Amino acid sequence: MKTIWIILLGLLSYSVVAKPQRLVALSPSSVEMLFVIGAGDGIIGTVAYADYPEVAKQIPRIGRHDFLDFEAMLLLNPDAVVLDSTSVSQLLTNRLQALGFKLIDTRVTELEQIPQRLLQLGSQTGHEEQASRVAREFSQTLAALKRQYQHLAVVDVFLQIWPEPLTTSASSWMNEIIQGCGGNNVFANSVNEYPQVSVEQVLARLPEVIIKPVHGDRSQADTKWQAWPEIPAVANHQIVNIDGDLIYRTGPRVLQGMTQICEIIDAARRQLQHD
Structure with missing residues (x-):
């Protein structure tokens, strides 16, 4: 009987040790997910633009979405590499796999997948309780936003991703946010x-x-929309900037961005109804 207990305790100890504790996070959204579930202290390396929360700015930088210092990676010797496969080049991902690193993919294409990824990260890093709470709060907030806005009178939206060349977004992710509002x-x-x-x-x-996401110090110089007053958004002064990180990073903060978009669309809706 004593031998059985020793074996069971050994297995339990192994399962605890097996949880990845030293993490390299190669996407800003992955960094945000890890911090929100309480695993941020385990991040020992990250990439450029991973700047939220504030403490994340202190994490050593070892690359960006299209470049990685593999010598630094090998020296760090992480237990796992957390990344969003849509924001890290396939070439880098293949190299990481070839070198034998354990990869955890936080890629999402739909809002409902965010709480799923939070739960998975919680399970994989030993932060199940906090991950479960955050995931539940995310789902509840998303449902509340959709209940409040998505069945109201439809407002036509142009999302100006970049002014020159003039670029917009038709991604399923962005469409879901706009439709949900x-x-x-x-x-x-x-x-x-x-x-x-x-x-x-x-x-x-x-x-x-017209909604224009702004990216830190990267310019979203005005397209001279005032030259076309026949556009309702121009005539009604409904051209609004928002923080681009809140809607482009597929982490839990996206609901802050969605809330802002819902409020912007609703303001335009009320003005149209008043006119």
Whole structure:
């Protein structure tokens, strides 16, 4: 009997040790997910632009989405590498696999997948309780936003990703955010996820609000929309900037960005109804 208990205790000890404690996180969204579930202290290396929360700025940088210092990676010798496979080049991912690193993919394409990834990370890092709480809060907040906004009168939205060349988004992710707020992405049916469009194409769709995500110190210089007052968004002064990180990073903060988009769309909706 004593021998059985020794074996069981040994297995339990192994399972605890087997949880990855030293992590390299190669995507800003992966860093945010790890911190929100309480595993951020285990991150020993990350990439450029992984700047949230504030303490994340102190983590050593070993690359970016298209470059990685593999010598630094080998010296760090992490238990696991956490990444979003949509934001890390396939070449780097293949090299990491070839070198034998354990990879944890936080890729999401739908909002509902975020709590799933949080739960998975919690299980894999030993932070199940906090991950479960955060995942539950995310799901509840998302459901509440959709209940409040998605069945209201539809507002046509143009999302200006970049001014030159003029670029928008037709990704399923962005469409879901806009639709969940009761909006209609006027380029939702584009073949490409990030199509380049012309001012004439925007004119033809007559968006009622123009939303421009801003990226830190990277310019979102104004397209001279005031030259086209026939666009309802221009005529009604419904051209609004938001923090791009809140909607482009597929982590739990995306609901802050979605809340802002819902409020922007609702303001345009109320103005249209008043007019």
